[in-house]
Amino acid sequence: MVKSRQWLLNAKATGLPTIEGDNPTFKLVETDLPEPKDDEVLVKLTYLSNDPAQRGWISKDADPDRLYVPPVKEGSPMNARGLAEVVESKSSSFKKGDTVIASTGWSEYAVLPAKQLQPTPDLPGGKGKTHYLGALGLTGLTAYFGLTEVVGTTSDDTVVVSGAAGATGMMAVQIAKNILGCKRVIGMAGSDEKCKWVESLGADLCLNYKSSSFEEDIKKALPAPDGFANVYFDNVGGSITDLMLNRMAKYGRISCCGAISNYNNSGDATYGIKNWFEIIIMRLQCKGFIVLDYMDKYPEAREVFRKALEDGKLKIDEGEQIVKGGFEDVPKTWLQLFSGGNTGKLVTAIQ
């Protein structure tokens, strides 16, 4: 019998999730895990993926009929993907010491069916396997399909990426500029330092959305009538997207990937998009997507990434921020996603 600490969802969230105070969102407990049965594996969490999408799974307002993954139940461990080490295996597919990707949740140890684990082949250039949680995992795939399948981005396009210093954004910028060869790639991020970094990844320009001149900066960067954006890869929603609706070229395409600016807002606090009419007069397309819809094409994208890595077209080590900490700090690290605290993929290394 293995004892494991777990962060449970204590109470569904309406605003910013909490760890302390009355009725906090998350609660740390210690629990006895069952022994692995046949075809099950006991794993020990080593690295944890931090993703804005997790916020949606614990939202009090969320209608379960309209979630693409089942919501986390109160009293259950918080859901999350992680890199884990096999401690004990009752499956012929994995052996002790193997490194796997799994939905471990916020749990030091987990007993999981072997078929839910994903192996982690060695990466070229000896790159760390944590990239399977980010650039070479669902985050990178999200950026890839959001640009290709969802809105058919080509080298003729001027592409804008919001949340460009985030895990998905920094991959979208690099894929657009360095793999698809887009005419112009403009990022948006929350500080001058982040913007400089996004430009170092390949963006022709990156605008600081916290700057007082942001609205003017967008207009200058995307001038009428021929400089408007053809593609907008949107990670943030809210006021930035509202401004962007006003800067899209005729027949422009918006790849709706995320809306992090509103994940901790509900009801009246949610930002309302006023420039909806632009969709009509400019004949825009806004297309929502979830990376899981493109699962059958993952191998194709992974092959593109492998080649791009070999050709030096993807900077992934620079786009990974590994935060070391005790298991007790897991929610605190995750919350950095919502305060602009991360640059690139935020990964927690469990000490």
Added chain:
Amino acid sequence: MVKSRQWLLNAKATGLPTIEGDNPTFKLVETDLPEPKDDEVLVKLTYLSNDPAQRGWISKDADPDRLYVPPVKEGSPMNARGLAEVVESKSSSFKKGDTVIASTGWSEYAVLPAKQLQPTPDLPGGKGKTHYLGALGLTGLTAYFGLTEVVGTTSDDTVVVSGAAGATGMMAVQIAKNILGCKRVIGMAGSDEKCKWVESLGADLCLNYKSSSFEEDIKKALPAPDGFANVYFDNVGGSITDLMLNRMAKYGRISCCGAISNYNNSGDATYGIKNWFEIIIMRLQCKGFIVLDYMDKYPEAREVFRKALEDGKLKIDEGEQIVKGGFEDVPKTWLQLFSGGNTGKLVTAIQ
């Protein structure tokens, strides 16, 4: 030399356009028209088309780089399409007494290049030629292409039409139900009487958006998890569209045709769409369009309409509201569009 009264755009509009008071939006003048030159025609306006889109052409806030037709200039006659009678022709294509469709503007008489006029062949069943301004003109074509080309509506779809008692909406309802054979067609309109009328055209159900139970009515009409809408043909935008974002099925398609609820609002008064995140989680597509983009396919649609008329699948006489009035009442009649005063296509008969 012909004298003609004209309604000029006196001052671009920010809110609801005005006729009286300080600096009104429109101003009535009398002017001398030039003699028609070679290949020009003098026409007398007989019926005027009233269209919500005209509001966009006189908006003070409108960015000229983002309009699909040139804006009306202050001091010029208000732009409009009309049915007119040829009074004098210097073109071999038209003769005195011919009935034509033309961009006459709000002008009793107009001198126009013959190539800008459109002939009006007799309609089957002796139907009035005013239908060329509505059901069988751009309004009907808008409904047709908005359902077919824009979002590929099929008989498997549950379709919702907002502004269903309007000129475009009433055609969208009939095309969806009676021509495309859609599974369910639900209209939305602004009174119980209008709703009853929309149902008489073929809608399975029509909801009164002014009812206090509207939000509940939508949920009941489009129940989770299998009753959600696959297609939303949107004429109104604003709060109704916000509610509908929450009732779309996975991979649902929104045909963004109009946003009349906000045409007279600007700045803070504009309704902000809060349910943007639904686009992502439900993988929705929102596609804006303008009927002019489908000009090369007009003949195909007209043929569909002709056959549907023969087969009794389109009620068009019922969807035409002809308001008789003096030329001095032209703007007042047009303003009925924004107060819910019309049912079906609003046409002004110039007395």
